[in-house]
Amino acid sequence: MIVRGTLLSLGLWIVLLAFVRVAVIPPESCGIESEERIAEAAVAAAGWMTRNQNADGSYVYLYFKESDTVPSAYNEVRHAGVTMSLYQAAGRLADREALATADEALAWMQENLVRHNGWAALASGGRTDQPPLGASALMVISMAERRLATADTQYDDLMHEVGRYLTALQREDGGFHVAWQINVDAPDTVGTSRFYPGEALWALALLHEAFPGEGWDSHARDALHFVTTLRDDVEDVDFPPLADQWTAYGLAEMVEWRLTDQQIDYARDLAGRFGLLVRTASQREGSWYGSLLRGEDARASGVGTWTEGLASLWRVAAQDERLADIKDKIEERLHCIAGILADRQFDAEEAAEYGTPGLVEGAWFHEGETRMDDQQHAFSGITYALDALAEHKMREPEETLE
Amino acid sequence: MTEVIRAAVGIFATLAPLGLIPAFLAVSRGGTSGTNARSDRTLLLAVISALAVLIVAVLLTDPFLGFLDVSGENFQAGAAVIMAPLAARLLWSGRSLGLSEVTTSRPWLLPLAIPGLAGPASLGAVVAYSGRYGEADAAAAVAIALVAASALLYAGGSLQRILGERAIGVLGRLSGALIVAIAVELAVDGVRSV
Numbered sequence: 001m002i003v004r005g006t007l008l009s010l011g012l013w014i015v016l017l018a019f020v021r022v023a024v025i026p027p028e029s030c031g032i033e034s035e036e037r038i039a040e041a042a043v044a045a046a047g048w049m050t051r052n053q054n055a056d057g058s059y060v061y062l063y064f065k066e067s068d069t070v071p072s073a074y075n076e077v078r079h080a081g082v083t084m085s086l087y088q089a090a091g092r093l094a095d096r097e098a099l100a101t102a103d104e105a106l107a108w109m110q111e112n113l114v115r116h117n118g119w120a121a122l123a124s125g126g127r128t129d130q131p132p133l134g135a136s137a138l139m140v141i142s143m144a145e146r147r148l149a150t151a152d153t154q155y156d157d158l159m160h161e162v163g164r165y166l167t168a169l170q171r172e173d174g175g176f177h178v179a180w181q182i183n184v185d186a187p188d189t190v191g192t193s194r195f196y197p198g199e200a201l202w203a204l205a206l207l208h209e210a211f212p213g214e215g216w217d218s219h220a221r222d223a224l225h226f227v228t229t230l231r232d233d234v235e236d237v238d239f240p241p242l243a244d245q246w247t248a249y250g251l252a253e254m255v256e257w258r259l260t261d262q263q264i265d266y267a268r269d270l271a272g273r274f275g276l277l278v279r280t281a282s283q284r285e286g287s288w289y290g291s292l293l294r295g296e297d298a299r300a301s302g303v304g305t306w307t308e309g310l311a312s313l314w315r316v317a318a319q320d321e322r323l324a325d326i327k328d329k330i331e332e333r334l335h336c337i338a339g340i341l342a343d344r345q346f347d348a349e350e351a352a353e354y355g356t357p358g359l360v361e362g363a364w365f366h367e368g369e370t371r372m373d374d375q376q377h378a379f380s381g382i383t384y385a386l387d388a389l390a391e392h393k394m395r396e397p398e399e400t401l402e
Numbered sequence: 403m404t405e406v407i408r409a410a411v412g413i414f415a416t417l418a419p420l421g422l423i424p425a426f427l428a429v430s431r432g433g434t435s436g437t438n439a440r441s442d443r444t445l446l447l448a449v450i451s452a453l454a455v456l457i458v459a460v461l462l463t464d465p466f467l468g469f470l471d472v473s474g475e476n477f478q479a480g481a482a483v484i485m486a487p488l489a490a491r492l493l494w495s496g497r498s499l500g501l502s503e504v505t506t507s508r509p510w511l512l513p514l515a516i517p518g519l520a521g522p523a524s525l526g527a528v529v530a531y532s533g534r535y536g537e538a539d540a541a542a543a544v545a546i547a548l549v550a551a552s553a554l555l556y557a558g559g560s561l562q563r564i565l566g567e568r569a570i571g572v573l574g575r576l577s578g579a580l581i582v583a584i585a586v587e588l589a590v591d592g593v594r595s596v
Binding site: 012013016017019020021024025027028029269271272273274275276279283286310326329330332333 | 470471472473475476477479480483484487522593594595596
């Protein structure tokens with residue numbers, strides 16, 4: 001009787017442990033381990049962005065590899081984002097081709113500026129009467145990245161001009177209106193955006209870094225206060241904090257300004273959110289049942305943003321003792337997710353099987369399509385992840401391009 | 403120090419000494435009368451055996467997680483699920499061992515030490531806390547939790563006499579609720595950690 005009971009109990013435990021293994025803790029796998037090979041993925045991604053620029057300075061926005069087609073859609077926010085990454089490539093990889101390409105893209109942005117009330121804002125297509133905040137914020141960031149990569153100050157006036165659009169949209173609570181309605185000369189007080197505040201926050205922090213003493217820091221501090229206290233409620237985020245890499249970039253920029261305990265707590269929670277996403281992604285990679293239970297792979301633009309966010313928070317942890325306890329763990333996650341990204345990238349051999357190999361090599365595909373920001377976020381994420389693994393605490397390149 | 407205490411509370415909860423009191427009394431004295439040399443020896447052997455098993459679990463945490471290819475943070479969610487049967491049993495009956503399970507030749511080992519004290523729930527908790535706070539803190543927490551658990555078991559006879567069997571049963575059920583709380587805390591911390 002006792003033996004039967006023990007066997008039954010043992011059997012039940014085996015069933016439970018098997019369930020836990022399959023449903024709760026599937027194995028994790030991190031793709032490519034070699035940092036050298038991961039770095040090659042960043043170079044290949046920069047190559048894709050450099051190679052696939054149109055004659056007018058815009059980029060190939062979307063590409064379907066099976067049908068070898070390029071739809072005509074475009075988005076100026078993502079244009080500014082890709083340009084930002086190319087300037088990062090110029091600074092980080094001393095990539096002069098990336099610099100030239102990004103300069104062409106910056107010229108495109110200058111041609112699509114709307115000027116009003118002493119500010120300039122980036123808008124294209126049907127949005128010229130309501131320039132979106134995010135596009136202008138990322139344009140400022142692009143120019144700040146260019147300034148860091150080259151030490152060239154020729155766009156300083158433009159940075160100020162576009163920067164003034166950001167402050168014109170800032171509300172009293174530190175948040176932002178999403179656009180200025182030029183036809184009625186008033187901000188859009190209805191629309192909201194989850195990510196624009198983080199983008200504007202980082203842009204304002206970079207403006208202060210470039211032009212200290214001009215008061216940009218006060219706007220950035222107000223923006224950080226809003227993002228870390230109100231944004232997730234305003235945007236009705238189900239599981240706060242929102243996985244927003246722009247806020248992480250902003251926190252990393254402002255860590256030397258001394259963050260409050262509350263902001264450090266927010267940074268810790270944000271690192272946890274990115275860490276969970278990375279662990280879940282690694283469970284998808286680890287086994288067929290992990291892949292089945294954790295759903296389909298996120299597209300590279302998403303995975304790239306987690307990597308960018310964690311890499312930025314690594315900089316916070318490396319410079320602020322209050323987060324020192326999570327620095328090693330962040331490095332572990334960064335190595336893992338950068339390896340996963342590198343593993344999923346299409347290489348030259350795979351690209352050769354398609355109609356236009358130049359649109360496939362160095363790209364990441366999701367359900368047969370790649371969008372330019374897949375390469376943008378994956379590139380930036382991998383690049384700053386490698387910085388973190390090399391203990392490079394400052395975001396600035398060690399040498400500037402002439 | 404806070405981490406050691408936090409881990410000790412979690413491990414203590416999964417040892418569930420209040421749910422073990424009836425089984426311990428049945429083994430040591432065959433009843434509920436006062437303490438004697440047999441019960442002291444039984445308790446000592448059971449606690450030492452459980453300590454050995456749990457310390458080995460602490461020391462094997464890293465290779466174990468490596469073998470499973472699982473990060474400590476993800477394991478915490480798994481540990482929480484592993485605690486569920488013990489919590490359910492305590493909530494249902496107030497006991498972590500049935501009296502019919504204690505009729506073995508070495509009851510201090512089977513079932514009092516294993517799985518009474520060092521069972522799947524406490525092993526899961528020990529591995530989870532070892533992954534979270536490190537081996538040294540987890541080992542200290544195991545020692546503290548076992549001392550506290552053995553004190554409760556030692557006083558089990560007196561407690562049962564003073565409070566009565568029904569009250570001990572209620573306390574056993576409450577310890578099931580405590581395990582649920584600890585499991586939720588572990589799982590949430592695992593989800594929120596990097």
